[in-house]
């Protein structure tokens with residue numbers, strides 16, 4: 001082995017030893033493995049038979065544009081990455097020209113508990129976006145709609 005690759009191995013071993021991402025204890029005393037499979041759902045729970053425009057992305061993936069009819073949802077699954085940087089965000093727009101941009105997955109124990117360490121369920125309703133809180137068995141208000149239409153790209157800048 002060259003001197004350089006020895007150093008690489010040492011650095012990697014050190015990173016693994018120091019990484020809190022391998023085991024992440026939840027308040028339930030369980031150990032959270034880093035490669036857990038997560039699912040995010042975006043649900044059209046808006047009244048008035050309105051459709052919901054949804055465009056979700058991560059740094060590496062554009063999940064494309066969807067138009068959800070009332071009561072339907074879109075979902076995707078992924079594994080969290082080693083370096084704790086997995087992040088997804090969505091731009092949502094009601095047909096009545098109100099929109100919101102929000103993060104729908106980030107690596108944080110606050111979110112993990114809401115999602116019951118598995119499913120993050122975001123529900124668009126008439127007054128804003130809610131997240132299903134599994135711990136309290138209710139939908140928790142998260143973000144208000146903003147008035148008017150703006151371009152998807154512009155809305156992401158504020159996140």
Ligand SMILES: *[C@@H]1O[C@H](CO)[C@@H](O)[C@H](O)[C@H]1NC(C)=O
Pocket residue numbers: 041043072073074121
């Ligand atoms: C999403 O839609 C599927 C298919 O209609 C349904 O079975 C599932 O319960 C829905 N999930 C949520 C979280 O609304």
